[in-house]
Amino acid sequence: MSELLRIDNLSKxxxxxxxxxxxxxLKLKALQDISFSVQRGETLGIVGESGCGKSTLGRCILxxxxxxxxxxxxxxxxxxxxPGEEMRKRRxxxxxxxxxxxxxxxxxxxxxxxxxxxxxxxxxxxxxxxRRQRVMEMMEAVGxxxxxxxxxxHEFSGGQAQRIGIARALITEPKLxxxxxxxxxxxxxxQAQILNLLSELKDQFGLTLIFISHNLSVVRHVSDxxxxxxxxxxVELSSGDELYDDPKHPYTKALLTAVPIPDPKRARQRSIDAxxxxxxxxxxxxxxxxxxxxCRYATxxxxxxxxxxxxxxxxxxxxxxxxxxxxxxxGMEASTAA
Amino acid sequence: MSLLEVTDLxxxxxxxxxxxxxxxxxxxxxxEGQTLAIVGESGSGKTQTAFSIVGLLADxxxxxxxxxxxxxxxxxxxxSELNKVRAxxxxxxxxxxxxxxxxYIRVIDQLAEVLVQHKGVSRQQAEAESIRMLDAVKLPDGKxxxxxxxxxxxxxxxxxxxxxxxxxxRPKLLIADEPTTALDVxxxxxxxxxxxxxxxxxxxxxxxxxxxxxxxAGLADKMMxxxxxxxxxxxTVDELFYDPRHPYTLGLLTSTPHVEERSRRLNPITGSxxxxxxxxxxxTFHPRCAFRFERCFAEIPAIREFEPGRSKACHCEGKLVFxxxxx
Numbered sequence: 001m002s003e004l005l006r007i008d009n010l011s012k013x014x015x016x017x018x019x020x021x022x023x024x025x026l027k028l029k030a031l032q033d034i035s036f037s038v039q040r041g042e043t044l045g046i047v048g049e050s051g052c053g054k055s056t057l058g059r060c061i062l063x064x065x066x067x068x069x070x071x072x073x074x075x076x077x078x079x080x081x082x083p084g085e086e087m088r089k090r091r092x093x094x095x096x097x098x099x100x101x102x103x104x105x106x107x108x109x110x111x112x113x114x115x116x117x118x119x120x121x122x123x124x125x126x127x128x129x130x131r132r133q134r135v136m137e138m139m140e141a142v143g144x145x146x147x148x149x150x151x152x153x154h155e156f157s158g159g160q161a162q163r164i165g166i167a168r169a170l171i172t173e174p175k176l177x178x179x180x181x182x183x184x185x186x187x188x189x190x191q192a193q194i195l196n197l198l199s200e201l202k203d204q205f206g207l208t209l210i211f212i213s214h215n216l217s218v219v220r221h222v223s224d225x226x227x228x229x230x231x232x233x234x235v236e237l238s239s240g241d242e243l244y245d246d247p248k249h250p251y252t253k254a255l256l257t258a259v260p261i262p263d264p265k266r267a268r269q270r271s272i273d274a275x276x277x278x279x280x281x282x283x284x285x286x287x288x289x290x291x292x293x294x295c296r297y298a299t300x301x302x303x304x305x306x307x308x309x310x311x312x313x314x315x316x317x318x319x320x321x322x323x324x325x326x327x328x329x330x331g332m333e334a335s336t337a338a
Numbered sequence: 339m340s341l342l343e344v345t346d347l348x349x350x351x352x353x354x355x356x357x358x359x360x361x362x363x364x365x366x367x368x369x370e371g372q373t374l375a376i377v378g379e380s381g382s383g384k385t386q387t388a389f390s391i392v393g394l395l396a397d398x399x400x401x402x403x404x405x406x407x408x409x410x411x412x413x414x415x416x417x418s419e420l421n422k423v424r425a426x427x428x429x430x431x432x433x434x435x436x437x438x439x440x441x442y443i444r445v446i447d448q449l450a451e452v453l454v455q456h457k458g459v460s461r462q463q464a465e466a467e468s469i470r471m472l473d474a475v476k477l478p479d480g481k482x483x484x485x486x487x488x489x490x491x492x493x494x495x496x497x498x499x500x501x502x503x504x505x506x507x508r509p510k511l512l513i514a515d516e517p518t519t520a521l522d523v524x525x526x527x528x529x530x531x532x533x534x535x536x537x538x539x540x541x542x543x544x545x546x547x548x549x550x551x552x553x554x555a556g557l558a559d560k561m562m563x564x565x566x567x568x569x570x571x572x573x574t575v576d577e578l579f580y581d582p583r584h585p586y587t588l589g590l591l592t593s594t595p596h597v598e599e600r601s602r603r604l605n606p607i608t609g610s611x612x613x614x615x616x617x618x619x620x621x622t623f624h625p626r627c628a629f630r631f632e633r634c635f636a637e638i639p640a641i642r643e644f645e646p647g648r649s650k651a652c653h654c655e656g657k658l659v660f661x662x663x664x665x
Binding site for chain 2: 160199218220254255256259260262268277278294
């Protein structure tokens, strides 16, 4: 496997109007010090709750948002420094699928026009017939009948609309697709269809996927490696199996026990060790470790030190100053809670 | 006598130039302190079923059939009488906690008003009781939160306030429509724990409407699966999860990803739910069903009891043996 994408110390801050006309805008640190790499052909899952910066991260990778600091290295080139015209050419390699399938399709365009649209700017060398040919191929690949080519988005159900969105993303033969909550708006039975479709297409076209979702069951299902974010910071990065079998960070542990399990007997046995409180405001995050306000292992030091990402094992990182202690004493959980 | 007895409940809507029926002959019973989950995908009629129980259908909606609460028929009851039942005996919680609270009124005023109106207690008593209830739903520092406006509270807090408000009159029955769908997973876990402890503590019966099988598994005693306006399978949670007898129930289970295991493939249900105005002939599920045979194309299966306490609307007999469907 070779490295396709590398994110280096990426940070993004938004200015928010504080309300008053003359008041100073507030700073919302959406992402801070994010670093990771994506290998060719893998699926990297990004999970976190609302406000953790997962969508902002997706957008920064695609240069839909300009990061304030850090680099986005795409096959060795820093995309932040690539001039606009040049970036446009590169966009055919980087595509995105959005959460709300219907809202992301222009209601006045036919399906054929929507799917063909990226080709006009990104691959202008194709003639009309070639474009049409490609649209047909893509529609078939995502499971839409070619007869539907002249229909409008409102004639489609949510699942079909998402297929159109996928066809549009695929048509430029991208290397990487960022899937931003692609199944969250869909019903369970349809969600499974789309997840299976994505994994088939990934094999068929040799895609690399970044899969952003708040749903940990879905992320586990699709991802090879998983990045957990909390309030704009990296909490844990690990292979999917290791993360789910043996989470190291207290937040990851809590997240996993909070996921409802569709199995009544297991659900009854399991003691839900619910986190107390809610996510603090990203405008005014806690000092030190941002998770400490909800963490049962938090000590005074956690308020002072911003936990650095430590290497747990090959390819596995965690940002908690106490992870070794916690790992060594599994019973500590109960005693600290009591 | 059961607490709630719903028999052949139907719901329709007047639409321009036509009438659309969205719920078709749904029946179920609920005992005191029990939790029933109504499960279905969007458009299955689960929310309208619940709304019609409490007479909260939109203006163009109407219902028929029978809804007996403590032996009293609710359908066709006058609005004033229904209001009494709704306030004192049956309470409802909605999906979006922001839109169900009045943004201009402080939390305490919204809560206390309920008690003053319905229980006729003094303002002071009402406020004291309201704060007690805010503590009961485990809001940290209920006194302080009571003074806030809804926008000053987070999503999880607002949902707790909604629950506190619903419980103020100590209802016998609580209907919760997707109460955790808009919440983050860690907050959702807190809410589900809260529901569990409340049904134990207050003996409240709960109808939980949801599309999330994970939520159902940990919380409910009984469950009813709906598809295209009809109940397709009913039974206890364990029966439906471990021995589903309707192909749709089975399909829902096999298409739900599981956080504890990474299976290679999900087995989704093919196709998409039908348009309620243009239902397929015969069994409404047959175009998506892996078990269909000739009879399913022509004849609508009636819901029937095939084992004591278990019923389904399907022509298939016996257990479903699932062959990997190569969709």
